[in-house]
Amino acid sequence: MQRIHRSCLALAAATTLVAATTVSAFAAPSGSGRTVLGDSVAPWATAAHRLGASATATTVDFRVYLGLHGDAASFATAVSTPGNPAYGHFLSGADFRARYSPTQGDVNAVTSWLKAQGFKVGHVPDNHRYVEAVGTVAQAASAFSTSFSDYSFAGATLRSNATPLSLPSSLPAVQAVVGLDESAALTQPQASPSAPPPDVFVNGRPCSDWWGQKTVQNTATPDGTTLPSTPSAFAPCGYAGAQLQGAYGLSGAIGSGTDGSGVTVAVVDAYASPTIVQDVETYSAKHGLPSLSGHFSQVVAPGTFTRPQNTRQDPQGWSGEETLDIEAVHTMAPGADIVYVGSPNNYQDMDAALNHVVDSHLADIVTNSYGFSSEALPRGYIKPMNDTLIQAAATGISVFFSSGDNGDETDGVAGATPTPDWPASSPWVTAVGGTSLGVSQSNGRVFELGWETGKSKLSNGAWTTPAYLYGSGGGTSRLFSQPAYQAGVVPSALSQRYGGAAMRVVPDVAAVGDPTTGMLVGQTQRFPDGHDAYSEYRIGGTSLSSPLYAGMFALAVQKAGHAFGLANPALYAARSATLDITKADLGSYPGAVRVDYVNGVDASNGYTYTARWFDRDDNLTIHVRPGYDDVTGLGSPTGQAWLDSLATYGG
Template identity: 65%
Template structure:
């Protein structure tokens, strides 16, 4: 999962956002004739982190978001049309109908455009649903227009810009909800802990074609290293094709034509892989999947690699993410249409791309393998996202998000503040957690455990006590009250973990995520000699879980003959047909041994032998348990029974 990382200090600020995060604008000051935008100063923009000034000539690119008409009416409608038994169930709106009922008025948009132009900004765009006005200008113009100043701050080893005080706008612009882009909250860093970059990576041998095929007891190590006699089996090389269709019980449906035909799944990431179409063709041919020709398209903004902000990021680092997402969806829904939308950067414009996908009603299902490592984002960033998510559900679109790859974000450190990731915590999306999965020689499920991994590197012939490494994100929101679909399902020990009223818990559902039992992914990579060639390697993360689940949901949409909007009411109602992920198999299947090339490519620099344990959630505040849990939600799909229950037939 590509994650836009908040610094550790921001995590502690999450509790302070409980009341303010969705509040929008603050009170108007009659004396100044201005309205303060609540929560528009990032938590890290304080004197302790101030590092310098921002030249007035610095270019800024920002969006002024306008609130939906009707307050929370759009969110209420989104839940109503998505809940079986509701009088409005299935009565989805078209984008035009949603705009007519809820979109900001043309008069309000024109007022904002006029004001921005009067401040010297260049207005560069307004989407069809009029959700925001985008503009460019200088830091000096922004300081004057929004009654603030700007400074550089040193945060997590990065120099980032922020306004020094709360933004404000003239009180005559009452529809303004937030301003996004003046501070650089979203540009701090990107973690590719699971997703490797474009340089070639090879799985080292031995690795297994299926669970338990090769073990330290029946297969020698390539360099003669002796492993402990009780060492667990060698890790799979990576599952693919029929293995995953079989283990989740979807192979029969796919063979009979229930393969996602007629359903469109959108994938949103940043940037784009220039070789993705040919890579997926090669991958499909190798793993028994049908051609994707005629079923795949890619939408990428012009100049995607040339924007100034791209220089702060790693465009090619997302090529593996795109390959993973598309190949995972195609594996589980080989007949579905897949459309990829690449944002021109991996921070500010992801929400704008989501807005376009939703307002164009470009898909029935959207899978998103990115997120922020807490809920401690500026107010102005969260509320616009909620509005877009409400429009998606109201139109019948299902949004899926990876739940995160770092457990409760504490790293197992005592006293650290736990937090789930945003946008997975939104009550208007389906948060998908990860599992560790053993697939047998005949495609059956040997085990499925919660994905929380410990790691231990062989030292002097033994594996020391493993320490926590990574795992499925989850926990209890500090921002959102418990949605109706979780009432009576999520135990109070989770929903009320902080005391007070029940709150939203994540994830909702789960699928394979553990990189040590992950997907075999194929993409064009850069070889050590600088040449480009197609290659395959094992990969995972909840970046895998979300698109796998999206593919299976596409089969249910096809079978039902209609989309679901917010899928959670239906998925929770069908939870008895999901595999309840428990700790029962942990004693029998404690982990795996992975063999790594030290240089990631060949044996020239030797090998490392690493034990990865399964379901090592003991250092964390989130744990696998019977029934709903905050690592795997209500569980993973269980074949025909799940399809029938979700589809209703």
């Protein structure tokens, strides 16, 4: 049993990826008075997966996205690039809407058409990016000139339109329609606000309070099992508080007042944990962090329609994700304000939640620990969110996304298609990869390696051959051209991996993500006897990396005294103050022994012992190397020097 983040669950990683140099508008006249939305069929909606026609009376809710006007991308690039005369001259939300958003006339035209087709019309955000609507499958098939079928894919039955969607050409530029197919069901887990706490998980013992405290040589196993001498260290129980602040060299800055004060960090997830406030307060008191009282708020993003629950989507999953994200941000930016933004009622609304954060300017920094484990998606899922990210950059908001937990998404299988994850692959976000981290007794950084874990089991007193388990997501995009900030930094062997023009490579930066060396988090959990109580456990994934890095970046924003917008130009410019993560320490720190309770709670059913080997990327296409690499990007923060460098480049 293990605890890992929930950012990137199953998606069609095996589907064919279509090469493109950029993601742009994809509507085209059909010659019949209608405009076809190209690439609007889900990649998994193939004849081989088809089960039959969808039930026509099924309720379907969706959003019709309208495109931005003008060249918002060029403006966002200029205001986010140090040295550009426009740098830092961000627009207010109102100014952005006036200059680039769809007009009220655009909204009225789409609304009238939807109503004429029999749909009920719901929420329209202030930036007019979409019109929410609900109706039946039969109405959607008629309105968009398509048919709907059910498909068997990834262990689920999913609905999709069978042919590209189309709309009357007389309508204003419709960018995409999101929600008619069920691609989102493959990606974001769902949790009910009334769901019970998640089942308890307890760290197996022995585990170390700091790196190397307990080893095979100085600590006996509780059941007398003899372990090989290598790796020698028992895994940490989970780092917390001053350990993580010290490992990244930020204890002094935080202690002297550069603690994120005056900066707001938003966490976007789904729903809301009913015990989050008491859990974070308990956690803070136990680990030397200040109270979050007066610095925390929760917002449910607006939406009109209540969607049915889908129990296969892990009902308790999001409460753990929210807890991890908030405790991680609070650890690295204990003075920052944190706003939690919950997606309304359903897993498919993450794009709307992010749009709400950005358009309402709820925060200076946004961290997101979710995503699709591929770029193989209908462009309707990509282009609208990409435009939301452009608005974020143009209005001075820095957006961070987890890069994923499945390496290059091949599982080390020869011939499988490598891919980075979306939205981490967008050039408008800072993609945060994962590392394996050793923290000393004095809270210093012993080592930091690329997170690509190989797992061995114990067999006849020896470790079996390591098999790839999980690791930092990364790779070369097939959708996005190389952004200017990566030019001259990312090796051409990576940016031109597939030939042709240079492309975007993921991730940009990194922080600890390996569950073997992860963070200790605390939340209310359900014990086997049915009682609920606060308990702590070690957790990892790039879902940890992103909020940790976002918290550290909050310190940089405070020190610089201004917002950065898209953080990447400044981060790449300040790369000399970033720790370049290589394989240099791998010989001295090959891995750790992990002890787990068989039942995940206590020793009553015995123990399991596994070796977790660091940086085992043997069968992957992504590798740690000197300089920029596609596992850890530029690397991780180096404390005060990193803060000073960002303040200099951002001035």
